Amino acid sequence: MAKLLLNLRHVPDDEADDVRAMLEAARIDFYETPPSVFGISAGGIYVRENDDVPEAKRLMADYQAQRGARVRAEREAAVRDGTAETFWTVLRAEPVRVVLTVLAILFLLGLVGLPFVLFNG
Numbered sequence: 001m002a003k004l005l006l007n008l009r010h011v012p013d014d015e016a017d018d019v020r021a022m023l024e025a026a027r028i029d030f031y032e033t034p035p036s037v038f039g040i041s042a043g044g045i046y047v048r049e050n051d052d053v054p055e056a057k058r059l060m061a062d063y064q065a066q067r068g069a070r071v072r073a074e075r076e077a078a079v080r081d082g083t084a085e086t087f088w089t090v091l092r093a094e095p096v097r098v099v100l101t102v103l104a105i106l107f108l109l110g111l112v113g114l115p116f117v118l119f120n121g
Helices: 013-025 050-081 087-093 095-120
Strands: 003-007 030-033 044-047
Touching: 003 013, 003 050, 013 030, 013 044, 013 050, 044 050, 087 095
Parallel strands: none
Antiparallel strands: 003 044, 030 044
């Protein structure tokens, strides 16, 4: 019976491609499910054979450790160089999106607090 190896929700394309290539290189038989039309399922990468699952999980753990170290190093380098994304750089690049997001947060906080105001008022 197939086992889920990687849920593809919020997984960048390059990471999914790396996992596919890793499984192919290790000759582990897998298949992929597409995301659902309504966004309920994001899709996933499944290992077909139960006997291959421990090896696939070991390879996945190694890959994630290497990727994590590489991404952390890239982030640290970006912070050192001053090229890391901050709130202010996003605000300058996309002011409308930031303002709309802040307004949406304030609106939702107002909705959450409205019952307390009505009951205590």
